[in-house]
Amino acid sequence: MNTGEIRNKFLTFFEKKSHVIWPGDSLVPQGDATLLFTGAGMNQFKDMFLGKGRLNIKRATTCQKCLRTGDLENVGRTASHHTFFEMLGNFSFGDYFKRETIAWAWEFLVQELRLPEEKLFVSVYKDDPESYEIWEKHIRILKSKIYSYGENDNFWPANAPAQGPNGPCGPCSEIFYDQGAGVGCGREECEPACDCDRFVEIWNLVFTQFDRKEDGRLEPLPNKNVDTGMGLERMARVMQGVPTNFDIDIFAPVIKSIEDITHLRYHDKKENAVCMRRIADHVKASIFCIADGVLPGNEGRGYVERRLLRRAIRDGAQLGLKECFLYKLVPIISDLMQDYYPDIKQRRENIARIIKSEEEKFLETLELGTVRLKELMDTMQKNKIKELPGKEAFKLYDTYGFPLDMTELILKEHGFSMDSAGVEVELKRQRMQARSSSSMTGQVFDAGFLGKIKEISKGTTFLGYEKDSCRARIIAIVQGDYLIEKAEAGSEVSIVLDQTPFYGESGGQIGDTGILESEGSHICITDTKKNDSFIIHIGKITKGIVRTGDMIDARIDTHRRGLIKRNHTATHVLHWVLRNVIGRHAEQAGSMVSPDRLRFDFHHFSSLTKEEINRIEDLVNEKIMENALVSVKEQTLQEARNAGAVALFGEKYEERVRMVSIGDFSKELCGGTHINNTGEIGPFRIVGESSVAAGIRRIEAITGISALTRDREKEEIVQELCGILNACEEDLSSKTQELLNEVKKLHKELHKQKQKELLEKIDSLSVTAKEVSGVNIITKRIDNASADDMRRTADMLMKSEKETAVALGSVLNGRVIVIISLSTGLASRGLHAGSISKEVAKIVGGGGGGRPEMAQAGGQVVGKLDEALDFAEMLFSKEILQKVS
Template identity: 40%
Template sequence: MFTDDDDAFGLWRKVAGLGDDRILRLGEKDNFWAMGDTGPCGPCSEVHFHQGDHIACAEVAAGRACLGPACECDRWLEVWNLVFMQFNRDAGGTLAPLPRPSIDTGMGLERVTAVVQGKASSFDTDLLAPLLDRIAALARKRYGAGAEDDVSMRVVADHARAATFLIADGVVPSNEWRGYVLRRIMRRAMRHGRMLGLTEPFFWRTVDWVTELMRGAYPELAPERQRVQDAVRTEEERFAETLDIGTQKIADWLAAHAGAGERVVDGRFLFTLYDTYGFPMDLAEEVFQDAGWRVTDATRAAAEAEMEAQRERARAGAAFGAGDDTEAAAVYARLSAEVPPVEFVGYGTLTAPARILAIVDAAGGGARRVGEAEAGAEVEMILDRTPAYAESGGQVGDTGTLTGRAGRGQVLDTYYRGSKLVVHRVRVAQGGFHEGEDVAVSVESPRRQGLRQHHTGTHLLHAALRRVLGPHVTQAGSLVAPDHLRFDFSHGAAVRDREVDAIESLVNEQVQADTAVVRMEMDRDEALKMGAMALFGEKYGDRVRVIRIGEFSVELCGGTHLERTGEIGLLKVSTEGAVASGVRRIEAVAGPAALESVARKEAALREAAELLKIGPLEVPKRLQKLLEEQRALEKQLAELAAGQARARAEALVASARQIDGVAVVAGRVDGLDPDGLRAVADTLRDRLGSGVVCVGSVLDGKVSLVVAVTKDLTGRFHAGKLVQEVAKAVGGGGGGRPDLAQAGGKDPERLDAALELVYTLVTRAGGRA
């Protein structure tokens, strides 16, 4: 506990019955928590468990005594922490009492389990040991036999559990926020699987093991098992493809940097390979080294610097909004602790009187509390009450006007900072505002009506999706804007056109029925018992708001809605497609936006009909005929090109030279892209039976090269190394496997000389052999 925290000392003695010898007073470094140099803070108490003196300790090894709970060794395991959040520290270091102190407490379930079961590590408990046994059996390894393998098995076990729960809860692999974390977790586990020798997809199997192990405490896992398995398997198979993509990206990079004097890899590119394409850095290093490039300590430092910058952006985005720095986060944290929760009155009115509680200058991504704002300023205002809806639950924030005694401003947006602080971004149009001033807030009515139409439309769309596609459909993300909606949902297959039509028809049937949209407030458990859907990503209190639309839809929702479904007028689906593994996205428009969409499509259809000089309803049939004619012509063209390539290949076979008993063909087939060139190289290799092939092509001013070596000669000639040398002659670079490799270049004029170089390279390599 903190050295000056006499209250905690007394409570630990009285309530826990601990003797003085078991209560340690430590300084600010160990037992005073703060979120930064400024902001909320307070003393903390930590509960430590002594695991035994048999565990190694660096202090003891150095001839000194173990420092007990303050030591860095593993003899003492922290299992519980209680932070007494009672002060606010200003820039001068002064501590002032918080108006509403609180206790932040957390106990580590796995650490407590290890203590109760008498295990030295969480991985030895019955929470994780069964997973490790399964993974070891699959990899034909023994857990505990080797440190490196043990680490890989622990990574796979831990990440398997995390991935299973995340996907079951609705998170999907992506490159943003939660999905980005999930993808990184999964790919890290898959890479460690490869390090264990698991070259075929394996991670999807762990879903069954996790489900079996945890289903007693988490029965909701079992119904999601197949969906989770499908999502993991798809991501795993895509990761295998990522290896191919990453290799190609490296080849492109090598070609672009062929003229570099110092052949050292750029660490920023190494990071991009890992961050954007999921290509493991250690594997990238091997590919670069095979191509004759060096990965230095400076390369790794640059890549790590980019990685750390990414982490900082993620940490900032998770606190009080993306882009906020630590100082800004502290400002909003203080305001959250100081000002009372805003009273939202916007369900029943679009105008309301309010009082300005705080004004923040958030220019440049920072945050500074100011007492007033003059004309021309753009600031964030915190009010005591508001009719403006703050962005949440997928619905964008309201806009409107703010009017004071001497000022008028435009409310540009309304959103949360943190989980509780509602702010209004205001541009002061005239006069000015100051803290404590009484103002009038007015929400832009037509825009709010568009939001209501699209939010109620989203509920109808969600219910229709579940009816047409099945009850497995759950929300994976949404956007409700005044002029359109976007809805992401879990579904493992493509949605057919007739299914989209059925979904749209179901929604519009409800619109035509003009069903009442009923709002209710009730206990959360009661709402769930009546079948209300609780959506992933939303946090609900004990009392919840329920939106019921007849017998068609019941959802927990805090958004703004219509009085009756008929006010939607019309809903039209705009697009539907895949956005990630196991996740589809449907976009739609409602009300006036839907009518405008229909009008635009009809105008486009009329224009197409006029161009074809036919009636609008004949357009599909005419287009089908034109496409068939085009495909026939493309087929004829492809056959001609293939015939020419075969003829050229035959001519090249006839020109083969014998070098030390090896048949070598080097020639050019201009006008072919890399795929066509590979096909020619494969044909030549097959015709030779045994030999070395190098073909080049110029297309759109760029050189492509392909080298192929028959299997019986790969011990003497390496296609990847040969193509690197040939590519240098045309100002390019590349690489590849011993039997097949490709490269690019920028100097077509030197292609003939480069191809002639092949014979010299084969002679030289044959001589070394």
């Protein structure tokens, strides 16, 4: 039975048990600040478990894509660890409980999947006699196959009774499949708690029945909930009778592709298998991250993704690959996952481009790492150090992507070793950082003011599509992180209403401004945010007292909203034009819509030419002048997709969506506000095009009055220049070029004069040379000379037949510049201009460095230039006496 069949069987089985098949959440949790990535099926239902959710359902079943990196080091080394995996689950929100959950789980495994009963074992929490009794007396499992474990193994969250966190928690019951005595440790007493891999945990049934209090008490919850999780990959492994998760139908073809790329066999060498498994896992995780809008970066989610890709690239290097290869795996993975995740295949070209771009950048970094390792070995050789410090080895691994064993091998070849213990300290620190950055960052459930508001309200009703003002009731006043009952004039507050015309910042559109007022109070709203289902009005009370429960009039700034609407509609037109001018891959990757400008990020891998920018601008203006009708239709997500609506990268959509259509050319899913006809946008001007990330370009543009104002300002600048240059507009370009040519000519004449003066000084400098062991030492201050001037002078002095050491200094623009130059013979004997420049720079309060033959120092202490040159002469003499005499 393949994974697709298992997934469908699970969902339809629970659908028959009156569960709603609910779409899985994005890997980027929506409206949940406690999570970096979605790591479990229950994450999107947290409010439902607390009785605060808005969903009108009691039972749900999902297939949830998950990402966890807490056990990153085990991926590839064990049979079942993954970073990305799919979790099948069934959920009860205050409806059925233990008996039904356990009975249905057994029914599905034995009757639907036809797993042999003798292969199934279960575990329960030691203080949960109810679950034990259900397994023994109702399911009739032998006592010898029921194991009781403590809170670390059979409680959720693990160790919650003793250690927390506070909030909903409960015991769990796990179901295991026994692969037989021939697998694992081989001990007769082996049991499910053993980590030898004989027993595969296939299903975890969590019974959320307690509320943990601050003092550790477990109070029964009024509504008991069920949260179960079945690992799809593990279940497929059991059903397909293969030894590891990486041998199942959605992984084996990927492993085969890696074999073809590397020309190595998966089973030939254990380390080959580990690398290939890790590559398959990490590239799959990265593909799904990118599809959900996460791009490789240096912080947060982007950092986690970048680490996964770089680990996979390093594994490729271990297998002998020196070129980009991960992107070649995107088509096979998208084909394998397309039935349930069609978006992956639709966007595979974009995803492959992003991965390849990251590979190219990292391979360049690897090259730099090679150079860095050579520099480190040179320094070790010079200082007679035999062991590379752990911090340096780890930096090569973490920053430059050098595999640690590769570093160790290269060091060994050159007679050095590596501080392995020091490396392990750094790795442990990184693992701790990775765990904290990929897990919950706060309480599992809402613990702040939002959690309290959810106890009294299901959310704010948004009326802003049809209305600019409304009468509303204040349901919460927030100051700082605390709910308060009232606030007075002068207070800065956040107000939550039961309904509002104010648009809360989301989807790239910034929040509305305006006023809230009643007969005795006035609040100036300067921003509006959206948090989950609540719209939060941020502002300052300018008059009176405001109390929870007050009725107020809410009015937005309609002029400002109008400007935002024009720019928002303009982004839709721009999106359509981009995909038609530069290619279908130019999908939206982000946007910002404000009253005065718009910003639009899109997928593309090179800067736009001037011709492309002009073409895009022209086409957008053409569509604007068509005065096309802008219409909005609310429909199901599937209906919108069938109509050809564009869904955005990484966006999570509800079952019912708004499709915004412009004329007969643009259809997008969008929750923002829009104008009625494109003609209302006015003139459209592109004011900037740049790169914001690997494979992501940004266009900045202005419309309407902003575009006219900018053109007028430019016209004023042109007129000002005409006055300065005493030229008319038509002659402005030629007049400017004429002046530039004249300046260039003067620069050339000045350069020639300087060269002449320098040549005249060469003889006098040579005459003043001090001789030490047959070497000419020349130190001289040349006022107002640039670094280039002094370099040229030093080069001329080096033409002497004798070995020469030169130090020239100058003060230019309030800063000291010193050039150190050595003849080739001196450099070959161990003198180093770069090292000398660093020492000289200390005198003038700066830094220096460079090559053995030529280096530069600089500093801010201009009064010590002469002292620095005297010091350089002393260093020259000392080094020459040591290494030349």
